[in-house]
Amino acid sequence: MTDAFNTDSKLRRKLIQGLASGTALLGSGHIGSVLAQGQAPALVTSERLRPQLPGGVMSGDVSSGSKGASAIVWSRSDRPARMLVEVASNKRFANATRIEGPAAFGATGLTARVDLQGLPVGAELFYRVRFQDLVHESVYSEPLLGRLRTPSLRADKPVCFVFSGDEAGQGYGINERFGGYRLYEAMRREQPDFFIHSGDQIYADGPIQPEVKLADGTIWTNITTEAKSHVAQTLDDFRGNFAYNQLDQHKRRFASEVPFLVQWDDHEARNNWYPGQIIGPQEKRYQQREAAVLAQRARQAMLEYNPFRINREDPEQIYRSFQFGPLLDVFMLDERSYRGPNTANRQTRLDDESAFLGRAQTEWLKQSLLRSKASWKVIASDMPISLVVPDLNPDVPKGTYEGLANGDAGAPSGRELELAEILRFIKQHDIKNVVWVTADVHYAQATHYHPARARFSEFKPFWEFIGGPINAGTFGPNEVDPTFGPEVRYCSVPKNNPQSNPPTALQQYYGCARIDPRTRVMQVSLHDLDGKRLWGVTLDPEA
Incomplete structure (x- = not known):
């Protein structure tokens, strides 16, 4: 000190x-x-x-x-x-x-x-x-x-951060008999400098009932509140969702000791939402059917209930970057506000319909990466790169996709075009040591990307690490789209894993990254609910 x-x-x-x-x-x-x-x-x-x-x-x-x-x-x-x-x-x-x-x-x-x-x-x-x-x-x-x-301006101290996401999903709220949100206590013991919350901070579309009967016949018991008894539609509903998670003692203790960097994903507003979406008649729970209205209220509540620095020029802008001295820069993306509609995701050109980050955010990311002098550049993406995430809402056609990947084994198409542009820019400008972290899919995974395995080869090899869920049902593993040459080096769940497995299955995960100030080596590890190290890798910096 x-x-x-x-x-x-x-x-x-x-x-x-x-x-x-x-x-x-x-x-x-x-x-x-x-x-x-x-x-x-x-x-x-x-x-x-x-x-x-x-x-x-x-x-x-x-x-x-x-x-x-x-x-x-x-x-x-x-x-x-x-x-x-x-x-x-x-x-x-x-x-x-x-x-x-x-x-x-x-x-x-x-x-x-x-x-x-x-x-x-x-x-x-x-x-x-x-x-x-x-x-x-x-x-x-x-x-x-x-x-x-606070970060040092010299490379004289190690940097440590943790990352995860997905909190209070699938009806699994704060169960004090289980120990509450135990993952926060496991992350606190890492003594990190900061925490990247990779989205789905709340499940505005997921009510919390007093009890959930599990497949083995046991009962999961929840703390309940009025705001969590129904889907969120009003501003106060969304505020109540954020307030609910702050009832957990482990989260409050963690938050008092570890700074948050937060982004959002879909469940802050409604499952798989996109700008301009009108909720279809098959979904009976909503009176407010404009996703844009729900998202505006969700955004306001999220900015109110987080230690978020408001952008004076654009108070609603969520994407931003943070500097942690010569060792690390972090780039927090917003993959909700500027995306096109969820479609079959097979467009052959990049336009408003196939957008994911949108033109302004894409240019901001490219130029921010180019200006960065830090040894490591961590891109916090609220959705994974190659995992296929279908949109299974009842009011959308079959074959609609929610994420970047579209399940097509060919060259980039749809939203993949935008990612290809970013990866090509990184290679053209020889931007070194770019790592991606994310959540969303409710299991942990480490994926290495290499052009020799890819359908698109104009990029430098890189890693993507997935954490989560913090406290929600566990899913996966998802189908892997081969477009960018992914090789799964670790997956925390087996192929036949039960879907929406409760937290009692102990399948809640986080990632931890540590950068050595002397060697500039980054060590990344994936951990379970109680902090046990499940897998890790040592990343040597590119000179």
Whole structure:
């Protein structure tokens, strides 16, 4: 741990200036002034009067640059209240910087955040969050504590991150008898610098019932809430889905110690949705039948309920990148907002119908990769590359595909055309050490891609690693499309694996990557529900 936060007055002034000028939630105001240094606000003793923080505290969107490091600190109140944050380089909070953050109102789902700018790099920092009641200004919540590590600008410290996705799916919610979302505790023990949540953070289309009868006759018991008793259609429904997952003690503890980088997939809104989709009459559960309306509400709730840095130029933009010093850059994709419709996915030219990332995001990714000086470039994709994912919704024709792959063993077609363009660009510009991580299919897999095995050969060999589910039914293994020369080196489930296997089958998975600062070697491993290492590989960096 560094003492730079306390001793370097220049960095301290920079932090204060950044906090005072930062952006509040969804651009709804400014962070506010830095509180005078001194004793913490006096606290009342009646718990009934205090604001409560039911979602705990979280940090996220951690990055580093020439002006120092940055991070978002997030929390949620149970009533209108103002967020107050203290940040220090020690657990005692000696010489802490105190920030008066934005107010949490109903219009923001009672969530609030501060954007910490100008933080010291390569430091372990501690933060403390409390809320001040807006009606009774002398009433404060009990403080909740969190910590985070900022990236170093030198290759002098190892970098570790974990990745997974798919949470509360197939009716499997928080079962306290089972131990809740145990995968979060296993990931916490890795002591990662950050976590990539690869999407399906919620299952807005998957109600949670009190009990689920399993195939072996046993009963899976869920914590239930009103918001999770039906499919999500209103903004409050979507907020309630995110709030549900924060009821889990393992997730709250993990979130207080490990920064999140989040993206979305389909279940944040509705299974296999795409822009412009109209839900067909076969689906009886929805009164709101425009997927775009559901997605807009889902997006707002997701941005409210995550430590997400809002883009000032486009507040709805989800794709973005993060810098972790000379060792690592991370590129978070959005494979929902700009895609064309789900079709047979066999188009012969790249256009709006065959789009997956869309033209603007594709160009952003290519140029961001080209500019990156980091040893490793990790692309976080919310869907896998070569696994065939059919759209099995009852209101779509048979032979419709949800993902990139189309099951055609020939040259790239449909959405594969966009990926081919990206891979060709990487080869043409000799961009080195690109690795893909993803989730979505509810099992773990490691896949190596090589042009010698491919129907399309204009790319450099690369790896893709799949994690998940965090807490959901287990599926797979999926059919593998050979277009880009995939070779499955590890798969966590057998060919005859029961579909939607419950978490009691212990088939929940995450990935872990560690980069050695001396050799720049990346080690990637896949782990089970309790952290057991199932498989791993050592990746030597291309010079």
